[in-house]
Amino acid sequence: MEKRLLPSQRLSIAAPVVSTLVALLISAIPIYGGGVNPLIGYAELLHGALGDKLALTETFVMFAPLLLCGLSVALAFTCKFWNIGAEGQLYCGALFASFFAVYATSVPSFIAIPVMLVVGFLGGAGWAIIPAILKVKLKVDDVVTTLLGNWVMTYAVAAILFGPWKDPVTGWPESPVISSTTKFPILIPGSRFHLGIVLALLVAVAFYVIIRKTKLGFELLGIGGSQTASYPAGINVSRDFIFAAFLSGGIAGLAGVGQLAGILFHMTTDISPGFGYTGVVIAMVGGLSPIGVVLASLLMAIVVQGTQAMHRATGVPWALAETIQGIILLCLLVGVFFTKYRLRRGA
Amino acid sequence: MTVRMATPLIYGTIGETFTERAGVLNLGIEGMMLMGASVGFLVGYQSGSLWLGMGAAVLTGVLLGLIMAFLTVSVGAQQHVAGLGLTIACSGLSFYIYRVWVSDVGGVAPHMRPFTTIPIPYLSQIPILGDVLFNQYALVYIGLILVPISAFILFRTRFGLSLRAVGENPDAAATAGINVFQTRYVCLVVAGVLSAVGGAWLSLAEAGMFLPGLTQGRGWVCIALVVFANWSPMKVLAGAVLFGGIDALQLSLQGVGWNIPYQLFLMLPYVLTILVLIAVSRRARAPAALLLSYKRED
Numbered sequence: 001m002e003k004r005l006l007p008s009q010r011l012s013i014a015a016p017v018v019s020t021l022v023a024l025l026i027s028a029i030p031i032y033g034g035g036v037n038p039l040i041g042y043a044e045l046l047h048g049a050l051g052d053k054l055a056l057t058e059t060f061v062m063f064a065p066l067l068l069c070g071l072s073v074a075l076a077f078t079c080k081f082w083n084i085g086a087e088g089q090l091y092c093g094a095l096f097a098s099f100f101a102v103y104a105t106s107v108p109s110f111i112a113i114p115v116m117l118v119v120g121f122l123g124g125a126g127w128a129i130i131p132a133i134l135k136v137k138l139k140v141d142d143v144v145t146t147l148l149g150n151w152v153m154t155y156a157v158a159a160i161l162f163g164p165w166k167d168p169v170t171g172w173p174e175s176p177v178i179s180s181t182t183k184f185p186i187l188i189p190g191s192r193f194h195l196g197i198v199l200a201l202l203v204a205v206a207f208y209v210i211i212r213k214t215k216l217g218f219e220l221l222g223i224g225g226s227q228t229a230s231y232p233a234g235i236n237v238s239r240d241f242i243f244a245a246f247l248s249g250g251i252a253g254l255a256g257v258g259q260l261a262g263i264l265f266h267m268t269t270d271i272s273p274g275f276g277y278t279g280v281v282i283a284m285v286g287g288l289s290p291i292g293v294v295l296a297s298l299l300m301a302i303v304v305q306g307t308q309a310m311h312r313a314t315g316v317p318w319a320l321a322e323t324i325q326g327i328i329l330l331c332l333l334v335g336v337f338f339t340k341y342r343l344r345r346g347a
Numbered sequence: 348m349t350v351r352m353a354t355p356l357i358y359g360t361i362g363e364t365f366t367e368r369a370g371v372l373n374l375g376i377e378g379m380m381l382m383g384a385s386v387g388f389l390v391g392y393q394s395g396s397l398w399l400g401m402g403a404a405v406l407t408g409v410l411l412g413l414i415m416a417f418l419t420v421s422v423g424a425q426q427h428v429a430g431l432g433l434t435i436a437c438s439g440l441s442f443y444i445y446r447v448w449v450s451d452v453g454g455v456a457p458h459m460r461p462f463t464t465i466p467i468p469y470l471s472q473i474p475i476l477g478d479v480l481f482n483q484y485a486l487v488y489i490g491l492i493l494v495p496i497s498a499f500i501l502f503r504t505r506f507g508l509s510l511r512a513v514g515e516n517p518d519a520a521a522t523a524g525i526n527v528f529q530t531r532y533v534c535l536v537v538a539g540v541l542s543a544v545g546g547a548w549l550s551l552a553e554a555g556m557f558l559p560g561l562t563q564g565r566g567w568v569c570i571a572l573v574v575f576a577n578w579s580p581m582k583v584l585a586g587a588v589l590f591g592g593i594d595a596l597q598l599s600l601q602g603v604g605w606n607i608p609y610q611l612f613l614m615l616p617y618v619l620t621i622l623v624l625i626a627v628s629r630r631a632r633a634p635a636a637l638l639l640s641y642k643r644e645d
Contacts, residue, residue, distance in 0.1 A: 155614035163608040317446030326436025333424035
C-alpha cells in the first residue's frame with residue numbers, strides 16, 4: 001500500500017461508478033433474501049425508472065428534491081459545515097411556504113410563486129443558521145445540532161398539522177390545499193413534470209457559479225481546506241461560514257417548496273421520505289462538485305424511483321431503497337481510498 | 348420507568364464514550380441500535396429464546412463495529428460520513444428484514460413475551476427505591492454495573508491509558524509502542540456490541556416487538572450525551588437518567604390528555620439536548636484527535 005502523490009484523476013471519476021456497481025452487487029443479497037431473483041429485480045428497477053415516458057418523468061419528479069438536497073449538503077460540506085440537517089430545513093422551508101401559499105388566494109401567480117420561493121428559502125435558511133451560529137460563537141458541535149434539529153422540526157410540523165391545522169372535516173393531519181395560483185405549472189402535459197424540476201437545475205447552475213466563479217466560493221473552498229490558514233489570508237471565516245449555512249439551508253428549503261407546490265399541494269407530515277439524508281449520500285458520491293452532484297442525484301432518483309417499481313412488481317419491501325443508498329455510500333468511501341492509494345506490487 | 352428509559356441510553360453512550368475517547372466519532376450508533384433491535388428480536392422470536400436473541404444482537408454489533416472500524420481506521424474515511432452511511436444502510440436493512448419476515452409469518456406484526464424483571468431478594472423490599480433499583484431487568488443491572496466498570500477501565504487500567512492516548516495524540520501513542528489501529532478497532536467493536544444490545548433491549552425487554560424506527564433517534568441522543576457527560580462514564584449515568592426521566596415524563600404527560608399536540612412532548616428531549624449542549628459548550632473538551640484519521644506512514 002502506497003500513497004499516490006496526487007489523487008488519480010482517472011480513478012476519481014471511476015470510483016463512484018465502480019462503487020455503485022459493487023453496491024448493487026452487495027444489495028443483491030437482501031433482494032435474494034427477500035425471495036426475488038436479483039436480476040429480475042434490477043430489470044424491474046431500470047424499467048420502472050427509465051422504461052417509458054411516465055417512468056422517466058416520475059424519475060425527474062424524484063430528481064428535483066434530491067438534487068436540491070444534494071446541492072444543499074455539498075455547499076455546506078465545502079466549507080466543512082457538517083450539515084446533516086437538510087431534512088429539517090426542507091420541512092421548515094415547506095412549512096413557511098405553505099403559511100404563505102395557503103392564504104395567497106388573491107395573489108396572481110407571477111407574484112405568488114416568486115414570493116413563495118423566497119419565503120420557503122428563508123424558512124430553510126433560518127433553520128440552518130441556528131446551528132451555524134452556535135458552532136461559530138459557542139463551538140457547539142454542528143453534526144449533533146443539525147441532526148437533532150431534524151427531529152425538532154418534524155415534530156414541530158406534526159404538532160401544527162395535528163393541532164391548529166388539522167383538517168376539520170376529515171381529521172387528517174394536513175394543511176388546507178394551497179392556492180391554485182401558487183401551484184407550479186406542469187411543463188409536460190399528462191405527467192407531473194413541474195416547474196420545480198427546471199428551478200432545481202437552475203440552482204445547480206447557480207451553485208456552480210458561486211463555487212467556481214465568485215470570491216465567496218473561493219473563500220469557502222479555502223475554509224474547507226484549512227480554517228487556520230484562512231484567518232491570516234484575510235477571510236472572514238465566521239461570516240462566510242454562516243452565509244454558507246444560510247444558502248445551504250435555503251436550498252434545502254426550496255426542495256420543500258418544490259414538493260409542496262409541484263406534487264402534494266398541501267403541507268403534510270411526510271412531505272419528505274428522507275430526501276435530506278439522501279442528500280448527504282448524493283453530495284459525497286458527487287464529490288461535492290456541481291456536475292458530480294447532478295449526476296449523483298440522477299443516479300439516486302433512478303434507485304429510489306426504480307425501487308418503488310421493483311416493490312410494486314415483485315413485492316420486495318420498499319425499505320430496500322434506503323438500504324441501497326447506504327451501501328452505495330459505504331462502498332464509495334472504500335472506492336475513494338483507492339483514488340488516494342495504490343497497491344505496490346512485490347513490496 | 349426512568350431507569351428503564353435510561354437503559355438503552357446508558358449502553359449506547361458508554362460505547363460511544365469509548366470510541367470518542369479513542370478518537371473516533373461513531374455516527375453509526377443509531378443504525379447499530381436498530382440492527383440490534385431487529386436481528387435480536389427476529390432470532391429471539393424464531394428460537395423462542397430471548398437470550399439467544401440477545402446473543403444474535405451481540406454478534407450483529409461485533410460485525411457492524413468491524414465494518415465501522417474498517418471504514419474509519421483502515422480506509423481512513425471521514426468519520427461523519429462513514430457513520431451516517433452505516434446508519435442509513437442499517438436503518439433501511441432493519442426495516443427491510445422486518446418486512447420480509449412479517450410477510451413470511453402472515454402479515455401480522457409478531458409479538459413475543461418480553462424479558463421480565465428479576466427482583467433482588469431483600470433489597471427490592473426497600474420502599475420506593477427498592478422497586479426502582481432492585482426490581483429490574485437483568486440488562487438494567489448489567490447496564491448499571493457497566494458504568495463503574497467502564498470508568499475503571501478507562502481511567503485505571505493500562506488499556507484505558509493507551510486508549511486515551513490514542514484519542515489525544517495517536518502519533519505519540521504509536522511512538523510509545525501502542526497499536527493505534529488495534530485500539531480503535533477494539534473500541535468500535537465494543538461500541539457496536541453495546542449499541543446493539545441497547546437496541547435489542549428496546550425490542551426484547553421494553554416493547555416485546557420490533558417496529559421500524561423503534562429507536563426513535565436514541566442513537567443521536569447518545570452522541571449528544573457523550574458531550575454532556577464530558578466523555579466521562581460516571582457522568583453518563585447522570586445524563587442518561589436525566590434524559591430517561593424526560594422520556595418517561597413525556598410519556599406520562601401524553602397520558603394526561605391536555606389539549607396540546609403530543610408531538611410537542613416528543614420534541615422535548617431533542618430541544619433539551621440542544622440546550623444542554625449549548626450550556627456545556629464552554630467546558631466541553633473533546634479528545635484532541637477526535638475525527639482525525641491516523642495513517643501509519645505519515
